[in-house]
Amino acid sequence: MNAIVFLIFAAVAVICGINVVVRTHPISCALALIGTMASLSVLYLLLGAQFIAAAQVFVYAGAIMVLFVFVIMLLNAGAEQKPHGAWMARLTGAPLLVALLGILGFVILRAFPRSEMARFGGFTGGTVENVGRAIFTTYLLPFEITSILVLIAIVGAVVLGYKEMD
Amino acid sequence: MPQGVPLAWYLILSAILFTLGVAGFLFRRNLITMFMSIELMLNAANLTFVAFSYHFKKVDGQIFTFFVMVVAAAEAAVGLAIILTVFKNRATLNVDEIASMKN
Amino acid sequence: MNFYLLSAIKAAVVVGVLMLTLLYLQWVERKVIARIQVRVGPNRVGRYGLLQPIADTLKLLLKEDLMPPGPNRFLYLLAPFLAITLSLISISVIPFGPEVKVIGVPTWMQLTDLNIGVVFILAISSLNVYGVVLAGWASNSKYPLLGGLRASAQMISYELPLGLAVAAPLLMSNTLSLREIVVSQSHYTWGFLPAWNLFRGPFPQVIGFLVFMVAAFAETNRVPFDLPEAETELVAGFHTEYSSMKFAGFFMAEYSNMITVCSMATVLFLGGWLPPFPGLDVVPVVGPLFWFLAKTGVLLFVFIWVRGTMPRLRYDQLMRFAWSFMFPVAMANLMITGLMVALVG
Numbered sequence: 330m331n332a333i334v335f336l337i338f339a340a341v342a343v344i345c346g347i348n349v350v351v352r353t354h355p356i357s358c359a360l361a362l363i364g365t366m367a368s369l370s371v372l373y374l375l376l377g378a379q380f381i382a383a384a385q386v387f388v389y390a391g392a393i394m395v396l397f398v399f400v401i402m403l404l405n406a407g408a409e410q411k412p413h414g415a416w417m418a419r420l421t422g423a424p425l426l427v428a429l430l431g432i433l434g435f436v437i438l439r440a441f442p443r444s445e446m447a448r449f450g451g452f453t454g455g456t457v458e459n460v461g462r463a464i465f466t467t468y469l470l471p472f473e474i475t476s477i478l479v480l481i482a483i484v485g486a487v488v489l490g491y492k493e494m495d
Numbered sequence: 496m497p498q499g500v501p502l503a504w505y506l507i508l509s510a511i512l513f514t515l516g517v518a519g520f521l522f523r524r525n526l527i528t529m530f531m532s533i534e535l536m537l538n539a540a541n542l543t544f545v546a547f548s549y550h551f552k553k554v555d556g557q558i559f560t561f562f563v564m565v566v567a568a569a570e571a572a573v574g575l576a577i578i579l580t581v582f583k584n585r586a587t588l589n590v591d592e593i594a595s596m597k598n
Numbered sequence: 599m600n601f602y603l604l605s606a607i608k609a610a611v612v613v614g615v616l617m618l619t620l621l622y623l624q625w626v627e628r629k630v631i632a633r634i635q636v637r638v639g640p641n642r643v644g645r646y647g648l649l650q651p652i653a654d655t656l657k658l659l660l661k662e663d664l665m666p667p668g669p670n671r672f673l674y675l676l677a678p679f680l681a682i683t684l685s686l687i688s689i690s691v692i693p694f695g696p697e698v699k700v701i702g703v704p705t706w707m708q709l710t711d712l713n714i715g716v717v718f719i720l721a722i723s724s725l726n727v728y729g730v731v732l733a734g735w736a737s738n739s740k741y742p743l744l745g746g747l748r749a750s751a752q753m754i755s756y757e758l759p760l761g762l763a764v765a766a767p768l769l770m771s772n773t774l775s776l777r778e779i780v781v782s783q784s785h786y787t788w789g790f791l792p793a794w795n796l797f798r799g800p801f802p803q804v805i806g807f808l809v810f811m812v813a814a815f816a817e818t819n820r821v822p823f824d825l826p827e828a829e830t831e832l833v834a835g836f837h838t839e840y841s842s843m844k845f846a847g848f849f850m851a852e853y854s855n856m857i858t859v860c861s862m863a864t865v866l867f868l869g870g871w872l873p874p875f876p877g878l879d880v881v882p883v884v885g886p887l888f889w890f891l892a893k894t895g896v897l898l899f900v901f902i903w904v905r906g907t908m909p910r911l912r913y914d915q916l917m918r919f920a921w922s923f924m925f926p927v928a929m930a931n932l933m934i935t936g937l938m939v940a941l942v943g
Binding site: 331332335339342343346347349350355358359362365366369372373375376377378380381384385388389392393396397400401403404406418419422426429430433434437438441445446447448449451452454455459460463464467468471472475478479481482483485486489490 | 555580
């Protein structure tokens with residue numbers, strides 16, 4: 330049961346990821362990215378991270394991607410044209426990417442012998458209570474610093490987008 | 496698989512998504528799509544953090560995921576504001592045509 | 599009984615009742631608004647116009663199905679489907695009653711209880727923006743695009759006061775599961791006053807309830823915040839180019855969102871399925887269901903009443919109201935609640 334759910338949503342995540350890279354119109358890429366985030370949220374639930382799964386949908390898919398879709402619609406940029414001289418970049422780039430994936434896969438499989446099984450319910454410490462307690466006791470300083478970071482981002486975005494009323 | 500999924504599979508899925516993100520960032524020429532590939536890479540890193548949080552049976556990996564999400568939100572806001580400004584000045588989103596500081 | 603079979607039966611019952619309620623909520627709205635405007639409302643089709651929703655459904659089914667020219671066929675078809683699906687998913691975690699024994703099988707009157715129930719509903723309601731904005735984009739014409747952009751900006755702006763207003767009763771009930779929130783409101787202070795989150799100490803959530811209701815009006819695109827879809831502005835906004843069943847899809851999604859938001863308000867602030875005075879909960883299954891439906895019905899009536907009574911807000915007034923008034927008030931409410939809970943509890 331675990332394996333079926335994992336395989337289905339991992340396949341959805343990879344297919345949507347390929348769509349993000351391959352499609353020409355930015356709106357199709359944005360929708361594919363939302364699909365990836367939703368399937369990753371299910372995988373977080375399988376790993377026992379309840380709050381992070383809900384936060385992924387709430388913050389990433391429900392707010393950040395809305396911002397992306399907004400900007401794509403405002404700019405109304407059409408589908409991307411095939412760039413000049415691209416085949417050379419792909420010819421040299423693709424084997425390097427395959428090599429990157431191979432190295433990552435090798436390191437992972439070497440470090441994790443296949444005896445560790447991840448079951449749904451194997452880790453019950455991802456409750457909101459535990460996350461909240463850790464954020465407000467152990468990780469209080471990073472929390473406050475990220476709140477200042479968000480304030481800086483808000484001020485920066487407003488300054489960049491401000492239009493003088495004349 | 497009798498009862499579960501090997502944890503290595505989650506990490507390999509994360510590696511595949513990260514490589515897809517790198518491919519999108521290097522091969523695409525549209526600014527917004529490049530930005531979305533960065534978000535894909537961040538999501539892959541989040542999956543790795545949550546998988547390791549399961550492995551060590553501690554909640555600290557999930558705290559890091561939370562902070563990555565907050566930082567990604569701030570970065571998306573400022574990055575999209577910059578993209579809007581670039582589009583206002585250059586009327587194009589193609590990275591090759593904006594690169595006027597090269598050479 | 600087998601868990602899957604029980605869940606399938608409960609799901610079928612909930613969906614059936616919800617579909618019937620959506621149809622007749624439209625009838626109730628038309629009759630109430632008619633009486634507010636000193637007219638009669640539909641009374642031709644069937645006694646008191648009770649068959650009017652069925653006539654409307656038949657009409658919408660038999661209308662011509664348009665498809666605008668343009669490249670976005672898939673998005674045009676996806677948008678109403680997304681709108682309905684997301685608004686129906688939220689109903690699955692709302693508790694309608696306590697644990698009952700139906701033909702010998704003990705079960706809670708709730709489809710499923712997540713221990714992150716409140717965050718789940720907030721997450722699904724934040725995805726509702728996509729139904730609107732994709733409909734506006736895929737219609738390939740300027741009025742729907744403007745309507746879609748305005749509606750999505752309005753919805754994400756009002757999500758902030760909504761989330762903050764929801765967080766305050768969570769501090770007092772100390773749990774995120776909707777079932778536990780209702781159970782935590784089940785005692786009676788001084789023997790007769792119900793301990794609903796609206797009334798109970800350390801800080802009665804009156805401001806929170808009002809902020810939640812106003813933000814709910816904006817989230818569901820109802821008057822006075824319905825500029826993106828009003829008939830007299832923007833030529834019906836983001837669903838201009840939709841006809842027949844796809845238009846019906848958006849309508850059903852709007853009413854279903856209204857029901858979800860009123861049920862959330864009932865569970866969080868008004869004590870869910872609990873009776874207002876002790877000793878009134880004698881009837882086993884029908885009693886709690888009656889109290890839940892009565893409270894949700896009163897809130898839905900307030901929605902319909904406001905639609906018939908208030909004028910529409912202009913778009914910049916709406917946004918200024920969200921950011922300059924609602925957000926600080928909701929944040930102040932949360933801070934005062936936290937302070938009182940820390941001092942007293």
